[in-house]
Amino acid sequence: MTDIVDLTVLEAHDAKMAGDLSPREHSEAWFEAAAADEINAYLWRNDRAAEAAAIEVEQDWNAPIAVKDIFATEGVPTTAASRILEGYRPPYTATAVRKLIEAGLPILGKTNMDEFAMGSSNENSAYGPVLNPWDRTRVPGGSSGGSAAAVAAGLAPWAIGTDTGGSIRQPAAFCGIVGLKPTYGAISRYGMIAFASSLDQCGPLTRTVSDAALLLAMLQGRDACDSTSVGIDGGISLPDREDLSGLRFGVPAELASDSVDAGVRAVFERTLEKIEGLGGEIAEVSLPSAEHGISAYYVIAPAEASSNLARYDGVRYGMRAGGDGDLIEMYETTRSEGFGTEVKRRIMLGTYALSSGYYEAYYGQAQKVRTRIAGDFSSAFSAVDFVVTPTAPSVAFELGEKTDDPLAMYMNDFFTVPMSLAGIPAISIPAGLAEPEGGGPQLPVGFQIAAPAFAEQKLLDAAFALEQGIGFDDGKVAIPYKSWVENA
């Protein structure tokens, strides 16, 4: 039998059902693997042996899981990778995490991320960057970089993250795994530390589309604690589609940007051919407003963030600094020392965008663009079943490469932001490998498929068929999680 940690969650489940693997063995193997973190994927690891042993109880999908440090977890450090929440242990647990615990999933640990989910490289963590397991000189993507890298490196069988403008899909692409951002409202946001409330959504990061479906099935559903949650009608079942016949895939003309790396473009073109080979049809669609997505996103998200992050004031929990009896000085010192550069930049941007006299020109205008983008997708979906793009314009870039150029960093979200603004589901699956622009070993490239709101089942079915057709995981590629434990 292959190494336990080589198994996907679904494969491990089958092994358990066949009696080839005990739940305890399975769980312990993962707790041991997680302990071998050399890429700063975890901010906190669960070393409570009792929890590993608790897995003795037979459950259906009880593989241990890594949780992004943005989810409030009772009694467990929860920092959102910010200095300002250092030492904070929440008095309650997020709905998504509670559902996982109730389903019998032990928590392996809390994963590293960009501070308050603001970033595309995981370099904005107050606790140091996560290293890409394919090339440790490169970033894993962000903001769910720790969750993506942990799964890719074999430090967790699966993980949850959050996606506001691409924070699940882009790191999944950079790390060669599957990342799904569900429809806004599919999964409760209760207990998920808010970045931009109208965009934030929890989702799975997994090795395979099937595992993503398993996790989504557990997580989705209406929650009385989140007024904006609705769940997915009919729930989610395991995908089993074998071809793509009868399905139309739209390629947006406006997103055929020149700024896409040649290697990424080549993988994207090959994937379109693969779709046709599986019986799918490729068509051009028009999303005329989508190219303004980045501009609108970088007004709306910071505006909401400026309000959401105002509660970190040093009064009730977390860090408090300075003041010497003066309230305003205490606020200022706490917040200037507690927040990192990117967080402060976005708070300033957002505060400005909401200011009296500027509101209409920025926030009002951005909301109009958002409405138009949603309209563009609606029109597109009357002609095609899915919209497809590369997940990111490049493969994983080098650590430090874009830290001095925020705009270049923001352009990473070019393909993922429009779906976030429209609130629709989108998945990134590994489609192949490409050389970075400056040369070097090949790195994974993600292929993004977007579907109409709440069409997750259809999306997963198609992604599954395409995943089988691509065969990224068929042994020809040296995927880190296949060899990590021996090499570590």
Add this chain to the structure above:
Amino acid sequence: MPELEAVIGLEIHVQLATKTKMFCGCELSFGDEPNVHTCPICLAHPGVLPVPNEQAIRHALQIGLALGCEIAPWSIFHRKNYFYPDSPKAYQISQYDIPIASNGKLGDIRIHRAHLEEDAAKTIHAGGSGRIHGSDASLVDFNRGGTPLVEIVTEPDLRGGAEAAEWARLLRETVRQLGVSDVNMEEGSLRVDGNVSVRPAGSSELGTKTELKNMNSFRFLQRGIEAELARQRELIESGGQVVQETLHFDPTSGTLTSLRSKEEAHDYRYFPEPDLVPLAPTEEMLREAREALPELPAVRIERYEGLGLAPEVALKLASDPRTAGYFESTVEAADGIEPRVLANWVTGELAAALRQAEVEGGAADSRVSPPALVALIGMVQEKKISHGSGKTVLAAMVTEGGDPAGIVEREGLAQMSDSGELEAIVEKAIADNPAAVEKIREGNGKAIGAIVGAVMKETKGRADGGEVNRIIREKL
């Protein structure tokens, strides 16, 4: 210079008497140990979300309907951003451009809007000066934080401090009778701020206004507004200009101090609250709110004035629905007696008799049944007993209940009908009071009182006053 007219609008915060807070499940309380009614949501822990309190929405609908407002089919919550320790999220969830209720009227005063929001926590500045500057420590009690509030904003239709206070009383009574708030000004469940300005009488433009805070009784509301009007009039008449600012009224010294000027006003950076979906009351909620509305004081006052009641008597009854109900039962039982007379007896003689006998509760809970009171008033009107005897009988009815005719008979209070007997008593009284007689003859009409008094004493009040007067004048 033309006379300066007062222009006043009020902003009223009503704490709703729901079981739990506006956006979490914490119990509402007043006077409990600090910070016992808190949870991750009302302490604004990272990741929490608000869920609106349905009962608060129902209460807000009732207030909106009672104030004759249009109810928005679809209203939204906004975030009002500001940093202060009493605001744990650093924003208040409130309603901004689309409130739940708007365009109403109570009495003669137009209502601009009424909207739902959450209350702030309470900051306590301990030691030292006891105010924010110069205290030893500032403490925050989050028990109050998140209490549901309805803010009611009037149009600037009020023209004086007394009128503002009187209207505010009517508003309090209206909200109280809905049963949606304790409306206690001292405890802060009813808070009234005033927007005050003056302008040349007859002008339709508005002058620069100031905002008055901290008027925690109707008396202080009136005094605060009057003090500010006087200040503004003096300022303008001496060639000065009113500056837009927020003022704090100190009731002990009667002085106004500036809290902040227009320049220091916050930019609240309002934007739609993304954590909440639009508030769209269902048809059923609206129907239930409408059906639960009692007859409101303003409507009752109008109806009673139509029955001929004096305005102050109508107001007194409208402010006390149980006594008003009692009054209406007497109207039903009355046989030709005018409602005005019945109302005067209910709010005058009967109320006095209940007070005198230290009976708990009002007329509706007393032993005096409406038909018995009507019978008593009938006897007085038909001069079967004197007004004075009527009060004596009523005092007995308050303690023992029963039928007035029986009490009259038992106590021998029936009016003297034998004029021969009365004449003899009058003659004796004249003989016993020569000094008074002298004065009357000299033209001092008031002196007759002494002789009437002597007759009443002798007859134990059974004589009819008018008849006694007539006989005295005849004899002299």
